[in-house]
Amino acid sequence: MWRLHHFILCPFSRKVRFALAVKGVTHDLVQELPWEKRAAFTALNPAGQTPVLLQGGLVLVDSAAIVEHFEETLDRTPLLGSTPEARAETRRLLAWFDQKFYAEVGAPLLGERMYKRAVIKGAPDGSIIRQASRNADMHLEYIDFLLEQRAWLGGGQFGLADIAAAAHLSVADYLGGLEWDGHDPARTWYSAIKSRPTFRPLLAERLEGLPPPLHYDKLDF
């Protein structure tokens, strides 16, 4: 059995959990609070970051390494696409969400609304939150733009671009950083994602002392 070290508000952990669920890879969960820098966890990953997935002597560190591993070793449920063009487009969007969305939206919201509020009990910086929310709106517009041309974010098929986007958006949504009004294509797409049995369990989890907005786990939001 695989064992996944994750943190419930880590978008990269959510990406891996959603992908493993879609691929039918069963696994145990171990929750890490990254700021605790648990020695046994740092021994697994010197970078100290979730997610880490292991089984026997094989230790997979980093969400891209985990996902690429199962694309290479499992025949079922390919999620990157079947042509070089489709795979390039999926990986472009993985970089978009994992790097750009995370830097512009996810990381600042996690810093101000999760880490400061729930961990160090400090006062969030309103200007950082407002900038992250403006950035989030630009990202929802880009998602609208893609979905006006395609059934799914990466193209005609559901795949890793949708999984990564849903993971990152769900964390920003938990932290109250998304305003869905005016983004009907993105909202329709995200409602379809939320209804998937492979994604719903993620939406049921809560970080103690930090409840999400009321609309967070609703299909009609």
Next chain:
Amino acid sequence: MWRLHHFILCPFSRKVRFALAVKGVTHDLVQELPWEKRAAFTALNPAGQTPVLLQGGLVLVDSAAIVEHFEETLDRTPLLGSTPEARAETRRLLAWFDQKFYAEVGAPLLGERMYKRAVIKGAPDGSIIRQASRNADMHLEYIDFLLEQRAWLGGGQFGLADIAAAAHLSVADYLGGLEWDGHDPARTWYSAIKSRPTFRPLLAERLEGLPPPLHYDKLDF
């Protein structure tokens, strides 16, 4: 013929150029100054970042997408490793250098020593540079630690972990951010990299108005 849009001090562009040279993929170069946000370049990559590689209708955006594309489509010169364990370790180190080293060393040095000095003619923030240099020293220690157990960074074979590390280190070194004294294993390894005909051309390039330290392109440094 492939065409690569790159920037000479972008570590992700250097990673791709070194990997393409090792794989023998010939390509033209188009230099982009990322801060200029050239419209024709933003049309290729809405994220506005180098590197982008294209040929015919195929546009590869993001260094990981480019490298994984050639691992999948070319039989020669595999650089990720031949077993799942080796590939996982290579990808762990790619995340280490592309995310952690870049955030802790490359990005702050590029911001203070390249962008402020050569582009906006502003005054660099000494405290940011000192912190980046302390972080760089920690990274050189980690490289020493790996090389005390292995011939190359990812294991017994030269591969993408070496390529990514050399790309990121060479940019930090250009910007005067590396102190090699006390890091003999890292220095010996980097000297071997510098002597490769696939890497040497990168070391000959200069950004106008921003010369590197004298030791930068020397094999004995």
